[in-house]
Amino acid sequence: MHTDGFFRCIVYQSCNWRLTKFETRLLPTTMSSSPRPSEDGEEPVSSRTSPIRPLLDLSGAAIQGSREDKNPSIVLPNQSEEISHFAVDLGGSLIKLVYFSRRADRETTNSGNRALSPVRKLDHLKRGGFEAELRRYGGFPILGGRLHFVKFETSKVNDCLDFIQSKRLHLCKAGGAKDGVIKATGGGAFKFADMFKERLGATIDKEDEMGCLVAGANFLLRAIRDEAFTHLEGEKKFVQIDHNDLYPYLLVNIGSGVSMIKVDGDGQYERVSGTNVGGGTFWGLGRLLTKSKSFDELLEISQGGDNSAIDMLVGDIYGGLDYSKIGLSASTIASSFGKVIGQDKPLSEYRREDIALSLLRMISYNIGQVAYLNALRYGLKRIFFGGFFIRGHAYTMDTMSFAIRYWSKGEAQAMFLRHEGFLGALGAFLNYDKHGLSNLTAHQCVERFPMGAPYARGEVYGPPIRDLNGKITWMDKFVSKGNEITAPVPTSYPGTTGLGGFERPLARSCSLRSDASAALNVGVLHLVPSLEPFPLLADIQSYEPNTVDLSDQSEREYWLKILSSNLSDLVEKAVASEGGTPDVIRRGDAFARAFKAHLARLREEPAAYGQLGLANLLEMREECLREFHFQDVYLAIKQRENEASMVVLPDLLAELDSLEPSARLLALIEGVLAANIFDWGSRACVELYRSGTILEIYRMSRNKMRRPWRVDDFDSFCDRMRVNEITGIPLKPHKRALLFVDNSGADIVLGMIPLARELLMRGTEVVLVANSLPTINDVTAVELPSIIAAAAKHCEILRKAATAGGLLVDVVDDDLTEKDQAEVPFLTVVENGCGSPCIDFRQVSSELASLADDTDLVVLEGMGRALHTNFNAKFKCDVLKLAMVKNQRLAEQIINGSIYDCVCRFEPKEQS
Ligand SMILES: Nc1ncnc2c1ncn2[C@@H]1O[C@H](COP(=O)(O)OP(=O)(O)OP(=O)(O)O)[C@@H](O)[C@H]1O
Ligand SMILES: CC(C)(CO)[C@@H](O)C(=O)NCCC(=O)O
Numbered sequence: 001m002h003t004d005g006f007f008r009c010i011v012y013q014s015c016n017w018r019l020t021k022f023e024t025r026l027l028p029t030t031m032s033s034s035p036r037p038s039e040d041g042e043e044p045v046s047s048r049t050s051p052i053r054p055l056l057d058l059s060g061a062a063i064q065g066s067r068e069d070k071n072p073s074i075v076l077p078n079q080s081e082e083i084s085h086f087a088v089d090l091g092g093s094l095i096k097l098v099y100f101s102r103r104a105d106r107e108t109t110n111s112g113n114r115a116l117s118p119v120r121k122l123d124h125l126k127r128g129g130f131e132a133e134l135r136r137y138g139g140f141p142i143l144g145g146r147l148h149f150v151k152f153e154t155s156k157v158n159d160c161l162d163f164i165q166s167k168r169l170h171l172c173k174a175g176g177a178k179d180g181v182i183k184a185t186g187g188g189a190f191k192f193a194d195m196f197k198e199r200l201g202a203t204i205d206k207e208d209e210m211g212c213l214v215a216g217a218n219f220l221l222r223a224i225r226d227e228a229f230t231h232l233e234g235e236k237k238f239v240q241i242d243h244n245d246l247y248p249y250l251l252v253n254i255g256s257g258v259s260m261i262k263v264d265g266d267g268q269y270e271r272v273s274g275t276n277v278g279g280g281t282f283w284g285l286g287r288l289l290t291k292s293k294s295f296d297e298l299l300e301i302s303q304g305g306d307n308s309a310i311d312m313l314v315g316d317i318y319g320g321l322d323y324s325k326i327g328l329s330a331s332t333i334a335s336s337f338g339k340v341i342g343q344d345k346p347l348s349e350y351r352r353e354d355i356a357l358s359l360l361r362m363i364s365y366n367i368g369q370v371a372y373l374n375a376l377r378y379g380l381k382r383i384f385f386g387g388f389f390i391r392g393h394a395y396t397m398d399t400m401s402f403a404i405r406y407w408s409k410g411e412a413q414a415m416f417l418r419h420e421g422f423l424g425a426l427g428a429f430l431n432y433d434k435h436g437l438s439n440l441t442a443h444q445c446v447e448r449f450p451m452g453a454p455y456a457r458g459e460v461y462g463p464p465i466r467d468l469n470g471k472i473t474w475m476d477k478f479v480s481k482g483n484e485i486t487a488p489v490p491t492s493y494p495g496t497t498g499l500g501g502f503e504r505p506l507a508r509s510c511s512l513r514s515d516a517s518a519a520l521n522v523g524v525l526h527l528v529p530s531l532e533p534f535p536l537l538a539d540i541q542s543y544e545p546n547t548v549d550l551s552d553q554s555e556r557e558y559w560l561k562i563l564s565s566n567l568s569d570l571v572e573k574a575v576a577s578e579g580g581t582p583d584v585i586r587r588g589d590a591f592a593r594a595f596k597a598h599l600a601r602l603r604e605e606p607a608a609y610g611q612l613g614l615a616n617l618l619e620m621r622e623e624c625l626r627e628f629h630f631q632d633v634y635l636a637i638k639q640r641e642n643e644a645s646m647v648v649l650p651d652l653l654a655e656l657d658s659l660e661p662s663a664r665l666l667a668l669i670e671g672v673l674a675a676n677i678f679d680w681g682s683r684a685c686v687e688l689y690r691s692g693t694i695l696e697i698y699r700m701s702r703n704k705m706r707r708p709w710r711v712d713d714f715d716s717f718c719d720r721m722r723v724n725e726i727t728g729i730p731l732k733p734h735k736r737a738l739l740f741v742d743n744s745g746a747d748i749v750l751g752m753i754p755l756a757r758e759l760l761m762r763g764t765e766v767v768l769v770a771n772s773l774p775t776i777n778d779v780t781a782v783e784l785p786s787i788i789a790a791a792a793k794h795c796e797i798l799r800k801a802a803t804a805g806g807l808l809v810d811v812v813d814d815d816l817t818e819k820d821q822a823e824v825p826f827l828t829v830v831e832n833g834c835g836s837p838c839i840d841f842r843q844v845s846s847e848l849a850s851l852a853d854d855t856d857l858v859v860l861e862g863m864g865r866a867l868h869t870n871f872n873a874k875f876k877c878d879v880l881k882l883a884m885v886k887n888q889r890l891a892e893q894i895i896n897g898s899i900y901d902c903v904c905r906f907e908p909k910e911q912s
């Protein structure tokens with residue numbers, strides 16, 4: 001949504017249309033003022049869903065309306081609403097389906113505001129923005145869209161075909177797919193080929209199973225940040241994979257049977273071993289022996305088992321003693337199921353729980369051991385386990401990790417993959433030509449965990465949901481089911497003496513959830529080609545956006561509690577923001593349930609969605625609101641505060657202009673800090689608003705601005721900003737400053753805009769960097785131009801700079817001569833690519849990234865951008881971090897201070 005203007009250019013370019021004719025008309029970026037809700041409740045439009053570089057059907061495309069229009073609409077009459085294609089892995093036990101979707105706008109409308117100046121756009125294009133990108137991606141455009149993961153039991157292949165038909169996946173030709181051809185792998189690609197032809201009229205294009213597994217694993221390890229993890233003694237740890245040091249590794253895919261593949265690079269692999277004792281063996285034998293109805297039931301009952309009732313232990317043979325000479329303890333399993341031979345008992349006299357556990361341990365240890373031997377054989381240190389046998393089950397993973405660690409004496413490491421069972425399907429999917437997906441990297445992938453979609457999380461729960469209403473209804477059902485799910489299943493640890501060949505694996509968090517909730521481990525993967533790492537980060541490898549790591553339990557609890565306690569207030573505002581009708585109330589309710597379910601899930605399994613930081617939590621809340629079509633909860637508040645602040649602006653500017661340069665700079669920084677108090681995301685501040693008007697609070701806040709602030713680098717900043725005492729001309733003016741702005745109202749109007757003006761006066765080009773999508777009361781890139789226009793009415797400098805920057809093209813500015821134009825630095829606006837109050841500099845809009853070259857000052861304003869995230873981030877240029885701390889705990893933690901303390905941290909570019 002947020003790069004419409006750019007989008008259009010790309011579309012034309014990639015189709016070799018002549019761009020010049022429409023160029024000037026099309027260039028102003030326009031944005032629809034808020035994210036458009038999707039018609040299908042399943043897929044909310046996301047902040048990071050950028051529509052650039054899609055494969056669109058442009059036949060019959062036409063300009064709508066008058067050609068004299070500044071921003072004519074383009075109609076794409078033949079563009080279907082959603083372009084999808086898919087690939088399947090038809091395995092012995094399960095069918096895995098990966099499908100792609102994107103919601104192409106039927107027409108790209110031009111209503112709404114301008115977020116980027118045409119000048120900025122031209123600039124970017126001149127730099128060869130998209131040409132360079134196309135080159136980078138080997139000439140193939142990358143699709144923006146979403147990848148969904150779904151699985152079915154192979155015995156229910158008809159359900160899978162129904163699903164494909166209901167989603168009309170087979171009718172799509174995008175992604176280089178040939179008419180009626182489906183990429184498929186696994187044995188079923190052969191077995192079910194006729195059935196696919198009959199039911200769908202589609203031909204199966206068979207892809208080699210091993211090649212697909214490898215392609216899928218390599219893609220995941222490269223493109224998904226928190227994909228691989230270790231699991232030892234109940235503890236899950238995400239592993240940051242160094243892409244330059246990934247190969248060689250051993251891939252062990254535990255499906256029905258097991259394949260072991262030595263992987264040396266992209267497309268370079270060899271299947272070195274396999275074993276027929278695999279997932280099918282566990283489930284098949286388990287079902288026979290325990291009468292379990294489902295695979296998950298079998299796993300679940302194993303948790304209440306004691307395998308010493310079934311297994312023959314070393315102690316059973318050695319009269320209770322260890323066989324210490326060869327390093328075996330009495331509790332080592334000497335022979336799985338061996339105890340049974342001496343007991344003339346029928347099956348019914350054994351506990352099914354005990355049988356399930358014996359079986360699980362037998363199979364897991366065996367696979368672990370064979371894997372280890374193969375790793376040893378080829379000198380491989382890393383073993384990645386895939387396949388649905390793992391099922392994200394803590395005990396299974398612990399057992400296998402234990403085996404690997406034990407046998408390799410700690411030399412080799414077992415790692416697991418979040419998309420464990422989807423490797424093959426993903427690999428087959430990547431084989432579609434020309435979608436360029438294989439070139440995607442982690443910064444272009446954003447994983448989302450939508451609630452309420454019956455088939456978005458790897459499982460199918462019901463018929464496709466067609467609209468929001470259906471989704472809400474489904475939410476009701478999900479949550480009533482979810483209540484059972486999210487309550488941990490009591491797990492009794494058997495005080496067994498019969499604990500395996502190794503010490504007993506301690507799977508602490510091994511309460512097993514039913515499918516619905518466990519499946520949340522796989523989200524919907526949003527592919528956003530227009531995201532890039534911010535080039536001014538000092539070191540992207542070591543960059544960690546989150547200041548506070550929520551892996552500490554009390555920390556996590558604290559923030560989860562804050563989010564829960566703020567929820568009812570938020571829902572109330574959300575409902576009011578959309579008119580408060582009974583329908584909206586229902587929607588608000590569904591949002592609250594969904595978000596509570598997320599929180600409950602995280603409480604239970606903190607690593608459920610990958611590594612958890614506060615930024616992720618806050619973003620999840622915004623995403624969840626968008627999922628239930630809440631567009632901009634604080635819109636009315638933002639507008640009210642903007643207007644109230646604008647009234648004060650002229651007096652403030654006059655007051656500032658009466659000061660000497662250094663006193664003025666201080667007043668400006670004080671102003672930014674004081675105005676940063678207006679934060680509807682902070683509970684403490686919301687309490688304040690109950691007792692005062694905006695101006696009263698602002699004045700109070702200003703009066704409290706006594707230096708030294710808790711973090712106070714003002715002197716050093718002031719020094720960097722020194723001016724010639726006689727002429728008043730800055731000694732070392734910055735060339736370009738990027739101001740990352742925070743809240744609407746006083747924050748932007750009385751804080752950041754005056755600071756921008758000061759920089760402009762000093763000859764520095766200023767770019768205001770704001771969010772692409774609404775979040776709390778933060779100002780968005782779409783809203784900024786009109787705020788600047790209003791401010792420009794009171795200020796010549798702003799007016800000239802904004803006109804020069806192309807922000808005020810609608811205002812005919814007769815006073816601005818060409819000479820003026822050349823002299824005045826630009827004031828422009830750019831969106832950051834985010835929809836949350838925090839910023840992860842590994843994933844920003846390409847427009848923002850393209851501005852890095854000439855930037856020598858970055859100003860990060862506000863708690864979210866400068867404290868929760870990026871407080872410790874290092875940049876390649878001068879950086880000023882300004883924020884008022886509006887949370888007591890955070891103040892204590894990061895600045896050893898207290899609530900309402902201020903941070904003015906200046907880190908000059910390191911002189912090389
Ligand atoms: N809901 C489930 N139903 C059946 N098996 C399951 C389920 N969940 C996990 N499993 C386990 O996963 C195994 C199947 O894993 P996977 O889908 O990776 O293999 P597959 O592709 O079907 O088999 P193969 O590759 O050998 O043809 C089953 O044998 C079983 O052990
Ligand atoms: C036959 C396949 C490859 C089918 O996915 C798989 O089930 C497997 O690797 N089985 C193990 C066969 C063996 O190597 O003994």
Ligand SMILES: [Mn+2]
Binds near residue numbers: 092
């Ligand atoms: Mn398989």
